[in-house]
Amino acid sequence: MTPATQLDATFAALADPTRRAILARLALGEASVTELAQPFAMSQPAISKHLKVLEHAGLISRGRDAQRRPCRLEAQPLAEATDWLERYRQLWETNFQRLDALLEEMKAQREAAPKPTIDKLKGE
Amino acid sequence: MTPATQLDATFAALADPTRRAILARLALGEASVTELAQPFAMSQPAISKHLKVLEHAGLISRGRDAQRRPCRLEAQPLAEATDWLERYRQLWETNFQRLDALLEEMKAQREAAPKPTIDKLKGE
DNA sequence: TGGTTATATAACCCAATGGATATGTATGGC
DNA sequence: GCCATACATATCCATTGGGTTATATAACCA
Numbered sequence: 001m002t003p004a005t006q007l008d009a010t011f012a013a014l015a016d017p018t019r020r021a022i023l024a025r026l027a028l029g030e031a032s033v034t035e036l037a038q039p040f041a042m043s044q045p046a047i048s049k050h051l052k053v054l055e056h057a058g059l060i061s062r063g064r065d066a067q068r069r070p071c072r073l074e075a076q077p078l079a080e081a082t083d084w085l086e087r088y089r090q091l092w093e094t095n096f097q098r099l100d101a102l103l104e105e106m107k108a109q110r111e112a113a114p115k116p117t118i119d120k121l122k123g124e
Numbered sequence: 125m126t127p128a129t130q131l132d133a134t135f136a137a138l139a140d141p142t143r144r145a146i147l148a149r150l151a152l153g154e155a156s157v158t159e160l161a162q163p164f165a166m167s168q169p170a171i172s173k174h175l176k177v178l179e180h181a182g183l184i185s186r187g188r189d190a191q192r193r194p195c196r197l198e199a200q201p202l203a204e205a206t207d208w209l210e211r212y213r214q215l216w217e218t219n220f221q222r223l224d225a226l227l228e229e230m231k232a233q234r235e236a237a238p239k240p241t242i243d244k245l246k247g248e
Numbered sequence: 249t250g251g252t253t254a255t256a257t258a259a260c261c262c263a264a265t266g267g268a269t270a271t272g273t274a275t276g277g278c
Numbered sequence: 279g280c281c282a283t284a285c286a287t288a289t290c291c292a293t294t295g296g297g298t299t300a301t302a303t304a305a306c307c308a
Contacts, residue, residue: 004141015135016266017128020208027215033285046267048286053265067275067284075216078209084144085206091151092199140296157255170297172256177295191254191305 007084009057010077018042019050026060026073033069131208133181134201142166143174147183150197157193 013019022036037047051071054060058077063070137143146160161171175195178184182201187194 004144007144008139008141011135012139012265014209015132015139017132018266020128020131023212024215027212034283042266043268044285045269045287049266052286064275069285073212073216075213078213078216082206082209082213085138085202085209088147088151088197089199089202089206091148092197092202136295142296158253166296167298168255169257169299173296176256188305193255 003080006058006077006080010059010081013053013057013059014081016050016053018047019054022047022050022054022071023059023073026071030063030070030072032065033071036071127204130182130201131205134183134205137177137181137183138205140174140177142171143178146171146174146178146195147197150184150195154187154194154196156189157195160195 014023018040021039025031025036025039033044033047033051036051037044040047051060051062054071055062059074060071061074063072138147142164145163149155149160149163157168157171157175160175161168164171175184175186178195179186183198184195185198187196
């Protein structure tokens, strides 16, 4: 899977509150499908579908214990998603600093050339 | 918007590669719709739709400069998403340590009671 | 005023998603 | 072998999502 596709799958999987709740539950330890389904007002097949999505995204893996198929959290895709977010959050912060610097600069020569764009954006 | 709904919108917005690319571009500084559309083999309305999704998720905001509607990255939802991910990644790590401890314990008394589940999961 | 540029909206298409119910399959206990 | 348990798969349905083209709106320019 290409990195972009992996991120697609990871973020798409995380976009559903049921699936995030399942991951939250799995962060406390492995659990069977029935155990995972219990808190939700939803059919068991619906949960199985969600688990399939999570498994396809690599966010969980599953074992076998008699009839049970215990699910377990896999952290690597979460780490990749975090990395992506962190990277752009940092870029944004530096950009924000640059913007602030720009505003300072403009303030110094305010009368010479008014530029409404930045001021407007800054105010929002 | 409830926190869960906000996370829904944020992760759903991030699940599309075009939208992630737009955010990456905006991390370098604000840009107009046309500028954002230029790198993509996609119609302008398609980009406008993506921007609407990003704006609805609070990931961007928009100003006005004559006909242009400059877009600007908004970092707060990114921060919230990062927080969510970090929280569960950390929980998972502690859980992983507990699992390792459990494996040690089982190893010590291996002959008494074989439990295939954990071994299988560990191997994947 | 009329034209050009930048962007938004409308209407439509098709594929994917999230849910349901019904049924199939695998495993263990008796 | 038979039944129960745990889960998966099949099918269906309504909604959403990402794309298109065509058209409307908004702001500047001559």
